[in-house]
Amino acid sequence: MQRKWWKEAVVYQIYPRSFMDSSGDGVGDLNGITSRLDYLSDLGVDVIWLCPIYRSPNDDYGYDITDYRAIMDEFGTMRHFERLLSEVHARGMKLVMDLVINHTSDEHEWFVEARSSKGSPYRDYYIWRPGKNGREPNNWRSIFGGPAWRYDATTDEYYLHLFSVRQPDLNWDNDSVRDGVYDMMTWWLDKGIDGFRMDVINCIAKADGLPDGLDADANGYASGDLYYRNLPKAHEYLQEMNRRVLSRYDIMTVGETGGVTPEDALLFAGEDRGELDMVFQFEHVDKLDSGPNGKWDIKPWRLCDMKEIMSRWQNDLYGRAWNSLYFNNHDQPRAISRFADDGKFRVPAAKMLATFLHMMQGTPFIYQGEEIGMTNAHFERIEDYRDVEVHNLWRDRVLEGGEEPAAVLRVLAAKARDNARTPMQWDDSEYAGFTSGTPWIPVNANYTDINVKQAMSDEDSVYHYYRRLIRLRKQNQVMVYGKYRLILPDHPQVYAYTRTLEDECWLVVNNFFAEEAEFSLPDDLAWRDSSLVIGNYPVSDHDSVQSFTLRPYETRVYRIHK
Incomplete structure (x- = not known):
């Protein structure tokens, strides 16, 4: 397996609007990010990924771009960006930009x-x-x-417009469009950035004739994704992009590719394909707790389903393409509120989820605030939400559909994207230390208890646990390149697996629930000795690795001595 710096890296995603405001206007900005680089360096991350900072009217908060070579006024100037880039590099980190080229703003x-x-x-x-x-x-x-x-x-x-009415789709069949996009990408790479995260990149090709979608709803509309996702022409465009731009630089590329299977991912990110380095797949965040009517149709999730999805991606891509590892980002609710416990067991649950992901094969992505255990906002008023997707849903289901507002608010509190977009919680001062003004979106009410200042002062905090995980990754190649094997696939509470690289083997055991769980190694796995690598509870030296009781949301990682 080829070693690459981006395989061994840990990425930290910043949503600039909500990270740090230096000007007091209530909106995060580039100088605010620069002022917090030492925090990110101390955390140990290698790469910073910035959500869009280009000039935009903000219909979709930066994902509707009017000028790809200018900085959004609220965020600062190109001089501020160049200073940020220089300071990132001075600390030995890299910077990846968001690339939004399926569509532009209608003001472009x-x-x-x-x-x-x-x-x-x-x-x-x-x-x-x-x-x-x-x-x-x-x-x-x-x-x-x-x-x-x-x-x-x-x-x-x-x-x-596959997205907002103010985000018209580009016609990638037009040679001049592709030339213009590649020229813009080259301009940024020559400026010194270290790669791109490519927004909905698997949607850039559309089927000839634009056929009707299947299974239309009562209003006559249907999903057309069969005719704009993962089409063969998308691979032709990406291979052309790689030849003309990407292959000329030592960079990292990751494609956001909703609806891909592992077979699709092998085409987008196969090591011999000449397209992208890795993709974001969505099965674990789209299917586990979503009913037949999509993400707003919430259903209880099952651990066995998570095992099936995650294991398939680990196994099918092994040695052929590279995984990305994430639960959180700017488009997803907070994982701790979604898949664990954001109340009584918040701290051990956050550590368990982190261990579960970072111990798998792939590049881990940390979303801002995840490293201190930030939770969903649990907004109780529609007025607190800012997302265009939320307000479209409110219009359709409440204002026009007559649904009970309380029912829709419960769904939004669980799944809305704004749950991840509340301001970063730096300390317990007003507005969590994010701004001296009025924030563009309300701060999570729990900021007085959950914040960076508190986390850094507590050696047992989620923050310090993330630092340990990142340090372990840098010191142990088995975390990066080891082969994954699921064990106990039918256990309803415990997700356990091994990672093996040459003679080194690690056992990773996670209890995903608030009840104690019994763990025993299967009969075909018998080891003579073991040592604890990391865990989120104290563990006795006399505990046997063969069989033990896991406490609520407990995680343990053992180095196995055969």
């Missing part, structure tokens, strides 16, 4: 020109179609809700 100069007339030289930069039978060109539903087409009266045609 390309789209302003494209919508001005059908004869515009930029018209074909986007996807336009006439209506059909008094409706949209096809029945695709937007990922953010409602139709995926918006009528534009100036030219009497519709444009495609």
Whole structure:
């Protein structure tokens, strides 16, 4: 297996709007990030991934871009970015940018020109179609809700937007679009950045003819993902991108690829494919607790389902492609509230989830606040939410659908993206030390108890546990390259597996629940001796690795001596 720096790295994701505000306007900014770099360096992370910082009207908080070579005014200037990049590199860390190239803002100069007339030289930069039978060109539903087409009266045609109406999709069949994107990517890489996280990159190709989706709802709309996700043309575009741009630099690339299977991932990130280094897959965050009607249709999750999903990805990609490891990001609710306990057992639960992920094969991604055990916000008013996806859902289900507001608020409290976007909790002062002004979104009410200052002062905190995990990864190749093997696949409470590299073997045991759980090694695994590597509870030297009782949310990692 090829050694690569990005395989051995630990990545820290920053949502700039909510990380640190240096100006007092209530919005995080680049100088705020720079002021906290020592914190990230002390944590031990190798790579910082910034969510979009480009100029944007913020319909989707930066994922709608008007100028890819300018900095959003709220975040600062290009000079501030260059200082941040220099300071990141000075501390031996790397910086990865978010690349949003499936769509632009409707205020981008390309789209302003494209919508001005059908004869515009930029018209074909986007996807336009006439209506059909008094409706949209096809029945695709937007990922953010409602139709995926918006009528534009100036030219009497519709444009495609898989996301917000203000995020028109680019036409990747157009050579000039691809040339412009590659030129922009080269400009940033020449500036010295260390790679890209590519937003919804598996959606850039659309099927010829744009066929109707299947199983339309009562309003006549259906998912069109069969015709825009993981299509063969997407691989052609990415291979071209790799030839013309990516292969010329020693960088890290990760693609956000919702709806991929391991077989798809082997195409996007196979070591011999010349496309991307790794992908974000979504099975574990999309399927475990989502019912047949999608993520807002919440169902109880089962540990055995998690075992099946995670093990398949570990096994199918081994030696052929690289995994990314995450539970949290800017699009997901906080994992501790979702898959563990954000109350009585918050600290051991946060440590268990961290151990569970960091001990698997792949590059771990830490989302801001995860390392101190931040939780869902549990907002009780729709006015506290900022996300366009949330307000579209509220319109559809409450304002127009007549559903009880309390029922929808319960769903939002569990799954809304804003749960991850509340300000970083630095200390117990007003607004958690994030800003001297009024924050753009409310601070989580538990900031007086859960914050960086408190965590750093407590040697038994979630923060210090993350530091230990990161340090272990740097010192032990088995954590990075060891082969994974699931054990006890049918145990309803315990997720246990081994990692083996040459003569070294580690046993990882996790109790995912608040009740005690009995653990015993299967008969085919008999070891003479063992030593504890890390755990979230005190463990007696006399405890046997062969059989023991796990406390609530307990995790143990043993080095096995055969």
